[in-house]
Amino acid sequence: MSRLSDMLRTQRFDDYRFYHQSTINQTLHLISAIIFLGCYALLFTDAAIAGIVGWLAMLTRQTGHFFFEPNGYxxxxxxxxxxxxxxxxxxxxxxxIILLLVWGSAPVALYVYPTLFGLFDPPTDRFDFVRHVGTLWLAIGIGGxxxxxxxxxxxxxxxTGLVWAFKVLTDPFHNxxxxxxxxxKLLRGELIDSSIADADWGADEVEEAPHLT
Known part of the structure; x- marks a missing residue:
């Protein structure tokens, strides 16, 4: 159990120090995390709407990554x-980018093929169409x-795969x-989180992450 905990802490620390240096990105992740908690609650009552809310949360955090996180050295x-x-x-x-392209193609596919080759009943109104999109988006998120x-x-x-999956599912709470x-910090004009330079989550976490094979 200690090894699993260490791996989880390492993945979270590397995620924080490498990919979340912008306080704008961090703030968007905070907003996204709150939205994701709403998505989790909706999963038990309305999975289709949960799919829409979940992707709203996802787009919020990816906006931070693509537009505000430093991409240089x-x-x-x-x-x-x-x-x-x-x-x-x-x-x-x-x-x-690949995942977002798949996500963006879902409404187009449902517009062209309303039943998606028999997967859905024909929509009777716009709300049916929206619910079908939400269901498909939820499937894309889980599938991804x-x-x-x-x-x-x-x-x-x-x-590594199991720890990463657990990390992703619990990220809203951790974020x-x-x-x-x-x-x-953002209101004070601190656009880059200066505390990252001094962050230390344990000796194991400051080791360089190995390259994926």
């Missing part, structure tokens, strides 16, 4: 952006997570605990 960690993209355990920018987990099983090991002060 990382002087804080003394690594290049190419290195960070190569060692990222989860979805790097290339994988995210499972696909990356299986890829990690193949390229790394079973434990709230980690980034609740980020809006205050």
């Amino acid at each position: 990382d002087a804080v960690n003394d690594v290049s952006n190419d290195y960070k993209e190569a060692v990222k355990v989860g979805y790097n920018q290339t994988r995210k 997570g499972l696909a990356r987990m299986l890829q990690l099983f193949a390229t790394r090991d079973l434990t 709230i605990a980690l980034y609740w002060k980020s809006p205050l």
Whole structure:
């Protein structure tokens, strides 16, 4: 259990120090995390709407990554952006773009093929169409997570994939605990989180992440 806890802490620390240096990005992740908690609650009552809410949360956090997170040389960690993209355990920018293209194509596919080859009943009104989109978006989100987990099983090991999946599912709770002060830093004009340079989550966490094979 200690090894699993160490792996989870390492993944979270690398995610924080490498990919969440912008306080705007952190603030958007805080907002996204709160929205995701709403998505989790809706899963038990209305999965289709949960799919829409979940992707609203996802777009909020990806806006932070694509538009506000520094993409040049990382002087804080003394690594290049190419290195960070190569060692990222989860979805790097290339994988995210592919996933977002699949997500964006879902409404188009349902507009052209309203039943999606018999998967859905023909929509009777616009709300039916929206619910079908939400259901498909939920499936894409779950499928994307499972696909990356299986890829990690193949390229790394079973434990890394399972720990990453657990990390993703619990990220909303962890993000709230980690980034609740980020809006205050942003209001003070601190666009880059200066505390990252001094962050230390344990000796294991400051080791360089190995390249994925």
